Amino acid sequence: MTGQRKAYIVGAIVLFITALFSKGYHHFDEHFQILEFASLKLSIAKQSDMPWEYFYKMRSAAQPAMVIIIYRFFNLFSPPDPFIVATLTRILSALISFLGIALALKTFLPQIQNPRLKQIMILLSFFTWFIVYNNVRFSSENWSGNLFLIGLCISLSKTENKWKRFFFAGCLMGLSFIFRFQSALLIFGFLVWMTFIQKERISNITQLCLGIFLSAITGFLIDRWFYGEWTFTAWNYLNENIIHNTRAAGFGIQPWYYYVTEVFSNSLPPFSIIYILAVVLFFFFYPKHIVTFILFPFLFVHIIIGHKELRFLFPIMCYLPVMIVMVAEEAKRRWQLPKLLLPSTQIFVFAFWITNVVLLLVVIFRPADSLNPLYEKLYHQYKEPAILYYVNDNPYHRVLDIHFYKRPELELLQTTSIDSIKPEHNKKILFFTTQYINPGNNRWHIVYSRMPAWVRKFDFNNWQERSNPANLYELKTD
Numbered sequence: 001m002t003g004q005r006k007a008y009i010v011g012a013i014v015l016f017i018t019a020l021f022s023k024g025y026h027h028f029d030e031h032f033q034i035l036e037f038a039s040l041k042l043s044i045a046k047q048s049d050m051p052w053e054y055f056y057k058m059r060s061a062a063q064p065a066m067v068i069i070i071y072r073f074f075n076l077f078s079p080p081d082p083f084i085v086a087t088l089t090r091i092l093s094a095l096i097s098f099l100g101i102a103l104a105l106k107t108f109l110p111q112i113q114n115p116r117l118k119q120i121m122i123l124l125s126f127f128t129w130f131i132v133y134n135n136v137r138f139s140s141e142n143w144s145g146n147l148f149l150i151g152l153c154i155s156l157s158k159t160e161n162k163w164k165r166f167f168f169a170g171c172l173m174g175l176s177f178i179f180r181f182q183s184a185l186l187i188f189g190f191l192v193w194m195t196f197i198q199k200e201r202i203s204n205i206t207q208l209c210l211g212i213f214l215s216a217i218t219g220f221l222i223d224r225w226f227y228g229e230w231t232f233t234a235w236n237y238l239n240e241n242i243i244h245n246t247r248a249a250g251f252g253i254q255p256w257y258y259y260v261t262e263v264f265s266n267s268l269p270p271f272s273i274i275y276i277l278a279v280v281l282f283f284f285f286y287p288k289h290i291v292t293f294i295l296f297p298f299l300f301v302h303i304i305i306g307h308k309e310l311r312f313l314f315p316i317m318c319y320l321p322v323m324i325v326m327v328a329e330e331a332k333r334r335w336q337l338p339k340l341l342l343p344s345t346q347i348f349v350f351a352f353w354i355t356n357v358v359l360l361l362v363v364i365f366r367p368a369d370s371l372n373p374l375y376e377k378l379y380h381q382y383k384e385p386a387i388l389y390y391v392n393d394n395p396y397h398r399v400l401d402i403h404f405y406k407r408p409e410l411e412l413l414q415t416t417s418i419d420s421i422k423p424e425h426n427k428k429i430l431f432f433t434t435q436y437i438n439p440g441n442n443r444w445h446i447v448y449s450r451m452p453a454w455v456r457k458f459d460f461n462n463w464q465e466r467s468n469p470a471n472l473y474e475l476k477t478d
Helices: 003-021 028-041 062-075 082-111 115-127 129-135 140-156 162-179 181-197 202-227 233-243 258-266 272-285 290-304 310-334 339-365 372-381 460-466
Strands: 386-390 410-414 428-433 444-449 471-475
Touching: 003 082, 003 115, 003 129, 003 339, 028 062, 028 140, 062 082, 062 162, 062 202, 082 115, 082 129, 082 140, 082 310, 082 372, 115 129, 115 310, 115 339, 129 140, 129 310, 129 339, 140 162, 140 181, 140 290, 140 310, 162 181, 162 202, 181 202, 181 233, 181 290, 181 310, 202 233, 258 272, 258 290, 258 310, 272 290, 272 310, 290 310, 372 444, 372 471
Parallel strands: 386 410, 386 428
Antiparallel strands: 428 471, 444 471
16 A cells, blocks of 8 residues: 555544544634524524524525535434534535545646655645644535635546536536635636636636536525525625625724734744745745635735634635645755755754644544533433523523524523522533532532543642633432
8 A cells, every 4th residue: 555545544534533523613603604504494593593694694505504404314314413413514524625635636746746745745735733623614614615626626637528627617616605705716816827827718718607607506596595585695795794894894903914923823833934934935936826826816805804814714725735845846946955954954844743743633632612512411411301500601602592502401591609509390400610619519410521530530739629611510319
C-alpha cells in the first residue's frame, strides 16, 4: 500500500471519528438557522421561537430541508433521536469534505514538482487541525465551500464529455450559492478566469451557467415550500445586510485588517504566519492562477464589508494546503535560503507538526459545544416528565431557546436557590448550575459534570469550589 493511499484511509478515519465526537455547533447560526429552522417544520418549535432571519426570509431552506428529510426517514421506523440525526449530518459533511479533498489533490498535485512537497500537501489537506474541525460541520460555510471546490475540480477535469462536465459543475456551484450566498464571489472569479485566462468556449460557459441557474431555481422552490410564499432569500439577504446595512452592521464593524489579526491570533502563532504569508505570496507568485482568481474577489469584498467574522473565511480554507505548498516550491526556486537558517527552519517545521498533532487530537475528541453532552444526557436518561431548575443560567437558552435537542416532557423553571426546590410527585427533580455544590448536601447527587469523575476525586484545598463547570444534580427520592 502506497503512502498516499494510507494517508487517504487515515484521513477518512480521522474525519469519521471527528464527526462522531465533535458534537454541537461552532457558531449559533450552525444550529439556529439549520436545526431550529427544521424544528419548525417538524412541529418541535413555533414561529415565535425562530431567529430574526426567519421573519426577513433571508436564509436558504436547503440545509433545513436536508435535516427534515433525514428526520422523517427515521420517523418511518421509530421516533427519531435528534442526536443521531445531528451525527448523521456531520458524517455527511465529512463525506462531502473527503470528496472535496480527494478531487483537490487530484487536480492540484500534478502542479507540484517536488515529491516531498506533494506529501506535505496531502498531509496538510487531511490533517490540519482547523480544517478537520471545519470539515465535519453541518454549516453553510463548510457545505458551500466544498460544493464549490468539487464543482471547480470537475470543471477542470479532462473528461471527454465537456457538456456534462460543465453542466454538472455548474449545478454544484449553484448549490454552493444556495447554501451560502457569498459563494457568488467565488463563482464570479471563476467565470472571469474561464473567460479571460482560460478563454473557454462560450458554449461551455453557457452550460456552466445553465447548471448554476437550475440549482438556483431549485433553491427558490425549496424556499417557497419552507416559508409558505414566494420569496427570493438571496435578495432579502443582500437587501438587509449590504444595501440597507441595518442588520449585519448591528453586530459590529471591524477594521479592514481584522482578518489578518484574527487569523494570526486564532490559528496559533507563530505558526499562523504561514497561512497569512501563503495567501499573500500566492497572489504575488501566481497572479493568473485559477485559485487567485476565485479567492481574490472573495477576500477583497469581505475585507471592505464592515461586519466581519472569521468564520466567513471558512469556505476557502480548503485552498490553504495548495497555496502553502505551491508558495514553498516557488520561493525555493526564486530565493536561496541561507545555510545558517536551515536548522532553524527545520526546528520550526518540526514544532509545527508536533503542535498540529496535539491540536488535532483535541479537535477529534472534544465536543464543538460543551453543553451538547448535557443535552444528550437529559434527553436519553429522563424520558418521563421532569423539572429542570436553574438560578441564573438556563442551559437551553443560547441567544435563543434550543428546542431541537429538548424533550417536551422536560420543564424548565427558574428558582432563587437550590434550597427552595421541593420534590414533586411522579416527576424527577433536577438542578443545573455552573457552581459547585458541596457533596455534604445529601439531598442531591451529581448525574453529569463537564469535569470528569476522576478529576473530582482530587479536591485539594477545595479548589473545585472555585471552579465553574456545568453540573447537573438530581434530587434524591426516599
